[in-house]
Amino acid sequence: MLQNVYILHAIIIINRKANPIFAKIDYTLMDTIQQLKWRYATKKFDATKKLTKAKLNIITEAFNLTATSFGLQTIKLVVIESKTVREPLVAHTYNQKQVLDASHLLVICIQDNIEEIDVSNYYQNIKNIRNTPENILKPYREGLASMMQGKSQQERQEWSKNQAYIALGNLLTVCAMEEIDSCPMEGFIPAKYDQTLKLNQKGLKSVLLLPIGYRAEDDMFSTLKKVRKPIKEAVINI
Numbered sequence: 710m711l712q713n714v715y716i717l718h719a720i721i722i723i724n725r726k727a728n729p730i731f732a733k734i735d736y737t738l739m740d741t742i743q744q745l746k747w748r749y750a751t752k753k754f755d756a757t758k759k760l761t762k763a764k765l766n767i768i769t770e771a772f773n774l775t776a777t778s779f780g781l782q783t784i785k786l787v788v789i790e791s792k793t794v795r796e797p798l799v800a801h802t803y804n805q806k807q808v809l810d811a812s813h814l815l816v817i818c819i820q821d822n823i824e825e826i827d828v829s830n831y832y833q834n835i836k837n838i839r840n841t842p843e844n845i846l847k848p849y850r851e852g853l854a855s856m857m858q859g860k861s862q863q864e865r866q867e868w869s870k871n872q873a874y875i876a877l878g879n880l881l882t883v884c885a886m887e888e889i890d891s892c893p894m895e896g897f898i899p900a901k902y903d904q905t906l907k908l909n910q911k912g913l914k915s916v917l918l919l920p921i922g923y924r925a926e927d928d929m930f931s932t933l934k935k936v937r938k939p940i941k942e943a944v945i946n947i
């Protein structure tokens with residue numbers, strides 16, 4: 710079966726220049742899984758390699774295009790290039806050096822609270838972009854505002870955290886497709902990050918890290934086989 714897929718792939722590659730439809734099939738059938746197998750949680754980055762501005766732009770755009778509940782976007786991405794800023798963070802990451810050696814460190818944050826102004830700004834943005842009339846938006850705006858009011862601050866933070874994990878998943882896939890190495894990380898002390906990066910002053914809380922860049926040639930994890938359950942155990946077809 711697998712052999713047939715590879716033969717099909719070879720045929721498609723031969724044809725792809727001639728027919729863009731084949732190129733599309735080639736992309737969806739093979740490259741996605743290939744790239745997801747290529748990626749791994751990078752333990753050792755090549756500290757000399759830097760991401761281009763173009764690659765960084767893809768990452769920041771992809772973050773902003775992440776789906777969020779209601780579209781409210783109560784998460785923020787902090788992009789850190791400076792090694793001076795990153796050096797003290799290693800100790801707050803249980804000495805995991807990826808946060809320093811990677812080209813850039815991404816810190817996915819949540820707002821420490823969600824206020825009524827966040828909801829009204831969101832609906833104002835819809836009005837500006839889509840010209841949606843007030844009478845259509847009003848009930849949605851009021852419904853969302855009342856839903857948020859019904860939550861405690863901790864519940865609002867948990868709600869935002871769920872969005873942060875979606876952004877992480879999205880960025881992991883985009884990195885894989887762009888051949889950017891990355892390491893998803895929750896092994897750090899958020900309170901120390903918040904203090905060091907003065908996130909409190911911005912009304913933010915750190916939730917997840919994603920160092921991005923290029924793997925070191927001698928990262929032994931890059932050649933290890935993927936450990937996953939057999940697909941039959943992971944997926945139930947009903």
Ligand SMILES: Cc1cc2nc3c(=O)[nH]c(=O)nc-3n(C[C@H](O)[C@H](O)[C@H](O)COP(=O)(O)O)c2cc1C
Nearest residue numbers: 748749750751752805892893894895896897935936
């Ligand atoms: C939410 C989350 C948190 C993680 N935290 C860390 C971490 O702190 N340090 C680390 O080296 N890897 C971390 N990992 C990486 C996982 O260990 C890794 O993704 C998993 O073992 C599967 O391996 P693979 O990503 O190489 O396929 C984390 C992964 C996820 C999704």
